[in-house]
Amino acid sequence: MTNQPVTLVKPDVPMVPSPRVSRLSWLEWKQTTLDLLHLPDLGAVEASVTKDALTGFDNASADLFVADQLRSDLERAAEALADRVTGDPALLTALLPAGAPTSMPDRARAFLAAFGQRAFRRPLQASELDSFVALFQQAPDQFPGVDPFTAGVRLSLQMFLQSPHFLYRTELQAGTGTIALTDYEVASKLSYALTNTMPDDTLFAAAAAGALHDADAVKAQAERLLALPTGVAGLDHFNFQVLKLGNYEGITRDSTAFPEFSAKAPAAMQEEALRFARYIFAQGFGVREIYTKPVAFVNAALAPLYGLQGTFGDDFTQIDLDPNQRAGLLTQTGFLNLYANGNDPDSIHRGVFINDRVLCLKLPPPSANATPLPPEDATLTNRQAIEAHTGTCGLGCHTTFINPAGFAFEGFDAVGKYRTTDRGRTIDSSGSYPFNEPAGPSDWSSDPTQWPSATASHTGAIDFSDQISKSSQASYCYTSQWFNYINRRAPSQPELPLLGYYAARSRAAAISARQLVLELVTSKGFLSRIDEAP
Amino acid sequence: MNFTRRHFLRGAGGVTLALPLLEAFGSKYVQAQTAARTPFVIHVVHSNGVVQAGGGDPEWWWPSKAGPLTTDAMVADLAAKRATGVLSDYATKLLLVRGVSHSFAPGGCAHAAADAQILSGTNPVDQSGSAGTARANGESVDQRIAREKNPAAGRGPLLLKSGNFTAGGMGYDVPGFVSYTGPRQPAAYTDSPYQAYLRMVGVADNNSAEAALIAKRRHSVNDILRAQIQALLSRSDLTKSDRDRLNQHFAAVRDLEVGLASSLPDPTIASMKTVDAHPYQDANHITVMRLAHELMVFAMSIDYTRSAVLRMGDRIDLYHFKLADGSTSPEYHLCSHRQGGAISQDVCAQADRIQIGWFKELLDKLSAVSLVDGSKLIDAGVTIWTNQQANGNHSYKNIPYVICGNAAGYLKTGTFVDLTVPATTNRMLNTVLNAAGVRKSDGSHVDDFGEPGQPKGEIQEMLA
Numbered sequence: 001m002t003n004q005p006v007t008l009v010k011p012d013v014p015m016v017p018s019p020r021v022s023r024l025s026w027l028e029w030k031q032t033t034l035d036l037l038h039l040p041d042l043g044a045v046e047a048s049v050t051k052d053a054l055t056g057f058d059n060a061s062a063d064l065f066v067a068d069q070l071r072s073d074l075e076r077a078a079e080a081l082a083d084r085v086t087g088d089p090a091l092l093t094a095l096l097p098a099g100a101p102t103s104m105p106d107r108a109r110a111f112l113a114a115f116g117q118r119a120f121r122r123p124l125q126a127s128e129l130d131s132f133v134a135l136f137q138q139a140p141d142q143f144p145g146v147d148p149f150t151a152g153v154r155l156s157l158q159m160f161l162q163s164p165h166f167l168y169r170t171e172l173q174a175g176t177g178t179i180a181l182t183d184y185e186v187a188s189k190l191s192y193a194l195t196n197t198m199p200d201d202t203l204f205a206a207a208a209a210g211a212l213h214d215a216d217a218v219k220a221q222a223e224r225l226l227a228l229p230t231g232v233a234g235l236d237h238f239n240f241q242v243l244k245l246g247n248y249e250g251i252t253r254d255s256t257a258f259p260e261f262s263a264k265a266p267a268a269m270q271e272e273a274l275r276f277a278r279y280i281f282a283q284g285f286g287v288r289e290i291y292t293k294p295v296a297f298v299n300a301a302l303a304p305l306y307g308l309q310g311t312f313g314d315d316f317t318q319i320d321l322d323p324n325q326r327a328g329l330l331t332q333t334g335f336l337n338l339y340a341n342g343n344d345p346d347s348i349h350r351g352v353f354i355n356d357r358v359l360c361l362k363l364p365p366p367s368a369n370a371t372p373l374p375p376e377d378a379t380l381t382n383r384q385a386i387e388a389h390t391g392t393c394g395l396g397c398h399t400t401f402i403n404p405a406g407f408a409f410e411g412f413d414a415v416g417k418y419r420t421t422d423r424g425r426t427i428d429s430s431g432s433y434p435f436n437e438p439a440g441p442s443d444w445s446s447d448p449t450q451w452p453s454a455t456a457s458h459t460g461a462i463d464f465s466d467q468i469s470k471s472s473q474a475s476y477c478y479t480s481q482w483f484n485y486i487n488r489r490a491p492s493q494p495e496l497p498l499l500g501y502y503a504a505r506s507r508a509a510a511i512s513a514r515q516l517v518l519e520l521v522t523s524k525g526f527l528s529r530i531d532e533a534p
Numbered sequence: 535m536n537f538t539r540r541h542f543l544r545g546a547g548g549v550t551l552a553l554p555l556l557e558a559f560g561s562k563y564v565q566a567q568t569a570a571r572t573p574f575v576i577h578v579v580h581s582n583g584v585v586q587a588g589g590g591d592p593e594w595w596w597p598s599k600a601g602p603l604t605t606d607a608m609v610a611d612l613a614a615k616r617a618t619g620v621l622s623d624y625a626t627k628l629l630l631v632r633g634v635s636h637s638f639a640p641g642g643c644a645h646a647a648a649d650a651q652i653l654s655g656t657n658p659v660d661q662s663g664s665a666g667t668a669r670a671n672g673e674s675v676d677q678r679i680a681r682e683k684n685p686a687a688g689r690g691p692l693l694l695k696s697g698n699f700t701a702g703g704m705g706y707d708v709p710g711f712v713s714y715t716g717p718r719q720p721a722a723y724t725d726s727p728y729q730a731y732l733r734m735v736g737v738a739d740n741n742s743a744e745a746a747l748i749a750k751r752r753h754s755v756n757d758i759l760r761a762q763i764q765a766l767l768s769r770s771d772l773t774k775s776d777r778d779r780l781n782q783h784f785a786a787v788r789d790l791e792v793g794l795a796s797s798l799p800d801p802t803i804a805s806m807k808t809v810d811a812h813p814y815q816d817a818n819h820i821t822v823m824r825l826a827h828e829l830m831v832f833a834m835s836i837d838y839t840r841s842a843v844l845r846m847g848d849r850i851d852l853y854h855f856k857l858a859d860g861s862t863s864p865e866y867h868l869c870s871h872r873q874g875g876a877i878s879q880d881v882c883a884q885a886d887r888i889q890i891g892w893f894k895e896l897l898d899k900l901s902a903v904s905l906v907d908g909s910k911l912i913d914a915g916v917t918i919w920t921n922q923q924a925n926g927n928h929s930y931k932n933i934p935y936v937i938c939g940n941a942a943g944y945l946k947t948g949t950f951v952d953l954t955v956p957a958t959t960n961r962m963l964n965t966v967l968n969a970a971g972v973r974k975s976d977g978s979h980v981d982d983f984g985e986p987g988q989p990k991g992e993i994q995e996m997l998a
Contacts, residue, residue: 021766021776047729047810053711053720055660055667065779067715068690069722071786072733075752135758142751159755164763164783174771250698250816250852342864362662364642532773 008441008504011497015178015525017532021168022488023064024192026051027237031197031230033161036118037085038094045080049073057241059192061488066167078161086154095153108136108152115156120165121198122184135159171529180528183207190222190521193486195230196237215522222521226514232278238485239277242357245270248334257343258415260304265415268301268316269334275316276329284512287478291328291358291469294321305333305416325411325418327465330354336409336416344382345414348390348398351406358468359435360448360477363397381422383410404431408464429460435471444500448473475507476500479516486520495525572683572971573941574840574915576830577676578893579652579712581645581697581847582870583925584617584934585883590872591925594883595934596632600952603628617886618936621894626948627912629937629996633953634962636930637988642668644928645849649710652922652933653843655960655984659718666849670714671985675963677715678983679841679970688788690715691841692833694730695723696823698814698848710849710922723845725813727825728806734829734838735797753789760787798832816853820892827896834915835903840970846889849922855885870926882926890936893919897938916941916969935962941969943998951995960984965992 024032026049030042050073054063066074085091097114101107112132116124124132136152143151160166169192173182181189187207191199199207203221211217225231240246248270253261275297280290296302298319300312306321321331329335338353339346355361377385386407390398410429413419420427436451438444443451451472458464468474479502484490491499502519505511511519520526587593594615597608603625612619621628640647642661646668650658656671673681680691693713711720724730763784767777797803806825809818823846830842847853847866855863863869866885869878900912919936923929940947945965960983967980974980981990 017773019776020772021780023779047726048732050722050724050729053722055669055720062718062775065719066783066786067719067721068688068786069733071783079748131758131761135754138754142747142754144747155751155754158751159758162755162759164759164766164780170766172766172769341868362642531771534770 008444008501010501011445013498013525014494015528015530016492016494017530018487018489018525019061020171020529021164022061022170023066023168025059025064025196027058028192028196029167031195032166033081035197035200037081037157038091039081039085042077042081043084045077048080049077057485057488059196059485059488071162074162074167078158081161082154082157085157086150092150092153104149105133105137107149109133111153112136112156116160118198118204119160119163121169121188121204122165122182132156132159176531178524178528178530180213183210183212186212186218186527187221189526190218191225193234193521193526194222194225194517195228195234197230200225200228200230215527218527219518219522222518226281226517235278235281236274238482239274240270241485242481243273243277243329243334244338244353244357245273245334247338248273251337251340253337253340253415254343260417261415262301264301264314265305265333265337268299269332269337271299271316272297272302272332273329273334275318276332279318281512281514284514286506286509286512286516287475288469288509289328290478290513291330291465291474293328294323294326294331295319296321296326296332302333305337307418324462327462328469330358330409330465330468331412331461333416336412337414340414341382342376343414345410345412347382347386347406347410348402349406350409351402351404354405354468355401358477359471359473360480361401361473363401378423381410381425381427383407383422383428400434404433404458405464407431408458409461411461427460429464430458431464432457433464433467435467436473438472438500438504441504444504445497446500447496448476470507472503472507476503478513479503479506482513482516482520486517487526498523498525571685571837571914572840573939573944573969574834574842575676575679575941575966575970576834576841576896576915576917577653577712577843578896578917578919579843579845580889580919580921581710581849581851581923582867583921583923583927583929584886585879586925586932586934588932589925589927589929591879595886596952597630597950600632600950603630603948603950612887615883615887617883617890620887620890621897621936621938623894624897624938627897627938627940628948628950629940629946630950631935631937631953631962631993631996632932632951633956634933634935634959634993635924635956636933637958637960637985639930640668640928642666643849644930645710645922648922648928648930649712649849650714651959651984652920653712653963654714655958655963655988656717657985666710669711669718669720671717672714673716674712674714675966675983676713676841676843677721678967679972680839682972683840683970685837685840688786689839690721691843692730692734692830692839693721693723693843693845694727694826694829695725695814695845696826697819697846698816698850698852710845712845712922713843723843725822726806726810727813727822727829728803728810730826730829731798731803731806734833749789756787756789760784763787798828802828819853823892824895827899830896831899831903831911834900834911840915846892855881855888857881857884872926890919893936900939912939914942915939916945916966918966931956933959937996940998944969945996946998951993953993953995957993958988960988961991961993964990965996968992 030046033042050069052064095115097110100110113124113129116132136156139151139155140148143154169188171181171185173179173185184207187199187203191197191203206212206221248266251266279295296306296319297316298306298308298312299314299316303312339349355363390403408429408431411419411427432455434453434455436448437454438451456467458467479499483499502516506516584595585591586595595617597603597611597616597618605622605625608619608622608625618630636648636651638651638657643666646666647658647661650668650670653674653676654670654672658668659671661668676691691713713721715721763780767780809821812818813822826844830844833839833842851866853866857863863881863885869881872878897912897917900917901910903911917938921934924932963983964980967983972980
């Protein structure tokens, strides 16, 4: 593995067709509904709307559709929310534009135009407004005994909350060749990419002023959004998925073997991982620091696992850990606790995680004829037992990719405590891993599966984490995960050189995680589109 | 045997569906439902295989002898650790089938590839390394049955989940989906029984004045929604995938019925609420499963749907079973891979017996519901226990099938069929579809469900 920075010219890759109609994810639907209706919560409605069946990021356009069950759920949700909002004078008033006329039908039209623009995230067309006025006028007969204006708003809300223009983010500007998105389309695309919700008032105002036509203006808005609580929540949501933080909830340990593991530890590990990711982002760090910074965010539940003395409460404290023991994300308690085999660390699945989520190496499945692990043998260390079991596995996946990655963290037990011995024997965390590294600048135009292998030996977790941090493969993996998340799809072949360009700069520490995100949301592919060939 | 809902409701009774439920069956609703109904199909799909011969395990699953099943023989089998013996009370109603195998070897995670084909019979797509990304390449049987046989057009199967993982989203590591509305279109489970129940009962009495108003309002709104989607579809510059998604949405916009006038007893609903927030947690696993059983019996009783799937556990199943000696098992997924060797073999066998015991609880609930002619609800359909895998070593050979009920006389019962010529999963699915009354467009029996190019036809040995 070389550590020379790579100088590349930003490639002008061809545009590829992308979805024009992307349904909001479940989370985006929830957040948008809250913001649109100025609600603090959705109450019982939240649990009543089915979540999607997904195999990747939760916002992948290709995986999000409206089938029977979801449509039925959304219908009932729209009715319940319309009832709730129009049944509360304060909530109802909040939906009306300032200075709205007091007499019908002008009052109805003013409400529909203002609310409709926020619901559809663009100004309504005149024909749309006319049809909504017509619906509004039907409402008094359909809500007998209800004030006519309130009835109109209630029926209108039912419609708005089920409309495809609310449920989908659209890019419908007609044109030929490379078509710039409209200001409103940019505002929505940017807002959902970074905050998982509709544009805020500032972003809407920028769209209305036609101020989102150039990349610098978009970058300024993106920087603003990232600093907001919603921007931080957006970052958290990305990391929650990549790091499998949802799986932390199920972590349990034998309290006899590990009395220092408390019931509060899994939630604390989730929070720690999110705080660390925010720290990386806020400090202008990138992939290098993700895997090398000996920093942890610790509270009373985690301190014993790090072997820390002192007084800790429920709040988290940023701690500089011993750099001889800890280095970055993979030596923090969350990853180390995610997989355990009884009271031993599950080194196999630690290794699988690193290959899958850190290096984006897609391994073949376990053999259908895999033999069982033998019973525990107290004369063998955890590593020796796994080596004896997996040493002859087909395709060399264990011996080449999984085991060396997992064994590097053998110096941490099943609850993530640092250790130097296992069953009385000195821990051996050494190994070698065949990173894929580009042979030259041209290789950055292809994905890492096309790069030659460059095996590097390591002495353990600190050394291996350092190698990961400097590897082109980890930078490419991290870049591709952000690309997929921001664009709601995987890159097409023509886009790979651009991905490689970002990854190369990331590897050379010329671009931070935050800058990578800003580059992605100001790229030509993000701000414009082309039509699919007929 | 066909029966009418009117007849059923007059005669319904039993332990689980207690008096409050019977009282809740409104006469107006009953009067609207008199058509003969076709057999229902319930699938209970487990994960991580069973302890059966092959792959180094002893035979602790199947009966000791093929052919007729008797209670005495099954009791003896259970004494010899053969888990299907737990169902000895149902010996005369069972059809056990050994020799069915998935057609398509995994190209990625073996669990995910099995999930993708067990109810679809298709060759999984989108497989990638060890990640669980595999998806079916076509519709699954539960969806097909619901689409063709459900009394309310557009109503899908009841899809429930008990065990690890929440239903979709957030985790970037997905539960094993088995139900598909089409290629690459998995259908999400409802992991909270309470939410599933709310979907079933709707908001009001169908025949009330309020229901009429609701229907009128929905019609008004749906008119506009349809026009909006059609306007989008009229554009010539959408991508094909955009168009596919919008077409699916358009088809889903229907003026559905408002809801059912029936309800479950208050204590059951209260129990549902207690697990509503965290239905997938270990501590709630058994409660959620039992509530799912009640929901399925309820759904079949009132003919809400003729197709249901209960997914039990998952591929990375973290559940800890309570064992006979009072101890707790290691995580089930690790047990299933026999980590711990012979000890885990025994633990897994205990888990098998526990899980097939849970299935017996479902059969007990179905049996407790009587029809007006004295027959039982359990005989009016097919209730199937199966597993995504054959054993803990990811084998696809000899997928377990335990079937209860003869589907109005279509299937054999009281027998253990040990196929001398192995059959593929799609042929099992053909048989299930035909048992449910599904037919091809020309009226002939379904013989080609699933991925094209596989062996055609039913498993003749299963037919009465």
